[in-house]
Amino acid sequence: MTLAHEQFVLWTALALYLATGLLAILGMIFGRFLPRLVGWGLALGLIVHAGSLAVRWVRLGHGPFVNLYEILSSNIFSFTLVFWLFYWRQSRLRPSVVVVIPVIFVLMGWLLWVNPADSAFPPTYDTAWLYVHIGLGKVALGLLLTGAGVAGVIVTRWLFGAQRLALLPGDGALDEFGYRCVAAAFVFHTLMLVAGAIWAQDAWGRFWAWDPLETWSLHTWLLMALFLHLRPLFHPPPLVGAVAIWILFVAAFLVFFGVPFLSTAAHQGIV
Amino acid sequence: MRFVERLASLKWSVLVLAWLVLVLPLVPRALISPLVVLGIGGGLFLVNLLAFLWCSSFFRTRPGLLVFHAALGLFLILAGVGRLTWMEGNVEVAVGEWFEGVPMTMTQGPLHDGGIGQIRFLNEGFTITYDVGLKRGPTRNRVAWRDGQGGMVRGVIGDDYPLVLRHYRFYTTSNKGFAPILTWQPEGGQPVRAAFHLPSYPLFADQTNTWSFPNQGPTITATLVLKEPVLDESRPGQFRLPEQPTLKLAVRDGPEAQMQPGARLALPNGGVVFEGLTSWMGYRIHYDRTRSWLLATLLVGVAGLGWHYRTRFQARDWDQMERGG
Numbered sequence: 001m002t003l004a005h006e007q008f009v010l011w012t013a014l015a016l017y018l019a020t021g022l023l024a025i026l027g028m029i030f031g032r033f034l035p036r037l038v039g040w041g042l043a044l045g046l047i048v049h050a051g052s053l054a055v056r057w058v059r060l061g062h063g064p065f066v067n068l069y070e071i072l073s074s075n076i077f078s079f080t081l082v083f084w085l086f087y088w089r090q091s092r093l094r095p096s097v098v099v100v101i102p103v104i105f106v107l108m109g110w111l112l113w114v115n116p117a118d119s120a121f122p123p124t125y126d127t128a129w130l131y132v133h134i135g136l137g138k139v140a141l142g143l144l145l146t147g148a149g150v151a152g153v154i155v156t157r158w159l160f161g162a163q164r165l166a167l168l169p170g171d172g173a174l175d176e177f178g179y180r181c182v183a184a185a186f187v188f189h190t191l192m193l194v195a196g197a198i199w200a201q202d203a204w205g206r207f208w209a210w211d212p213l214e215t216w217s218l219h220t221w222l223l224m225a226l227f228l229h230l231r232p233l234f235h236p237p238p239l240v241g242a243v244a245i246w247i248l249f250v251a252a253f254l255v256f257f258g259v260p261f262l263s264t265a266a267h268q269g270i271v
Numbered sequence: 272m273r274f275v276e277r278l279a280s281l282k283w284s285v286l287v288l289a290w291l292v293l294v295l296p297l298v299p300r301a302l303i304s305p306l307v308v309l310g311i312g313g314g315l316f317l318v319n320l321l322a323f324l325w326c327s328s329f330f331r332t333r334p335g336l337l338v339f340h341a342a343l344g345l346f347l348i349l350a351g352v353g354r355l356t357w358m359e360g361n362v363e364v365a366v367g368e369w370f371e372g373v374p375m376t377m378t379q380g381p382l383h384d385g386g387i388g389q390i391r392f393l394n395e396g397f398t399i400t401y402d403v404g405l406k407r408g409p410t411r412n413r414v415a416w417r418d419g420q421g422g423m424v425r426g427v428i429g430d431d432y433p434l435v436l437r438h439y440r441f442y443t444t445s446n447k448g449f450a451p452i453l454t455w456q457p458e459g460g461q462p463v464r465a466a467f468h469l470p471s472y473p474l475f476a477d478q479t480n481t482w483s484f485p486n487q488g489p490t491i492t493a494t495l496v497l498k499e500p501v502l503d504e505s506r507p508g509q510f511r512l513p514e515q516p517t518l519k520l521a522v523r524d525g526p527e528a529q530m531q532p533g534a535r536l537a538l539p540n541g542g543v544v545f546e547g548l549t550s551w552m553g554y555r556i557h558y559d560r561t562r563s564w565l566l567a568t569l570l571v572g573v574a575g576l577g578w579h580y581r582t583r584f585q586a587r588d589w590d591q592m593e594r595g596g
Binding site: 090092120123124126127169173176177180183184186187190191194197198201202203204205206207210215216218219222223225226229230232233 | 281282284285288289291292295296300305306359402404406407408409410429430431432433440442555556557559562565566569570572573576577580584589590591
């Protein structure tokens, strides 16, 4: 298997995501949303995408989380997978795919511009804790994206009228679901920090060094804690809660895809 | 009592979190250390939490949340203790030499007990593989130390597999290089033998360094002449000693010579012998007794939080309500 084979499989997966996403968006616009077809389309895209990641893993001998290309590809997969699990289990949430899928599209577009060159696996990455750390981070970010999806529905309704996306539950229920996503993301983010500290202890001899990635991931954790405390104190309306969830998602997203570009520390993340 | 009730307010928790969220990333580190910011926030959180536990029965019906907050409080206390007793340092040890308990650089907490002075280990050599483009592979460093009964114990350590002695953790680093072994033979005095560490290789192409022998010995500048590169960027390789090392030796205000192993440079009051070439490894040293306790505390806390949310979310379906909490 060569890079060309891997790229072919990846592009097939991206085409499946694109077709499914457009089917969902157009279906929603023209009142012919086909939830089962969209669900199967995403599932098929995930299976093909998993094949692409597996090919690269076998070819290079390490997981897809060393360079930007690999992290983008694996995050598109994990975002879609986490959202798909909710899509499968929570049928009333399915129309929120039209808010989530554009975020995936943006990452897909970015991926097409990134050099798919092979990456070298640093010696300090050779530990099971790295896989645990990254896996937990992906779950946390996927949960925040799902929360941002339902929050996006609330914002869309406020911007374009309450009748929009009427297939979904009311704003109050969506607000509660978004809150639960943040709460679950908070648990996984905490575990991600713990696993990262264990890895850092092994890799660099210290569990915490205030490098930019560590500082900003702690900042995101604090933001989430602030959100979880503000909610019972002020009982904000769903729109305010929705905006707050988007702020959390953007903050967490920037930890993955922003800070590593500015950092020169050993803990580089995706650069 | 009213004062304690005020301290117990959830508004204080929000203020502490807001302080951390705003100050932690925005204030320049040169102005205030993140540790100070976290220390202030953590201290206020502990006061707020203790006051809340004293005044409110809120946690009685939420044991999972209580476990999480108590664990967080304990974590902060342990982290504080850890900062008081921690130690971090660096040392370079030549192959065939012992670490004698004295780091080259060291920073430590005010309550660190200085036990590193009793640590000894022997560097028995290392291997490092390199990929194309001088991408460093794993380091495997053979070390030996004495157990409690005086017997020798051997092991292999690396960048992520430390040697742990009396809770001090020694990790290999990318910092390593060559070390000419030189003997100063003063006329009528005892010879002094030492391995002098050249700059880190392959980081520095210029392999020159200057040292002085102890006891008013001569000051010398040595350059290792690499006739062919030890590591070739264009193909995989391994860190090794040059096959026929040549040392250019210059004595301050004295003679110069190109020397092979075994050669002697005569000086008016003695001579310097180039015994041979070895390598040295740079180690990072870390000491923090609270590490395991911090981990256990956090895991218990997260388990409590997960239990709390699981119980609360299972009690009510999200789509059956307009407002949760």
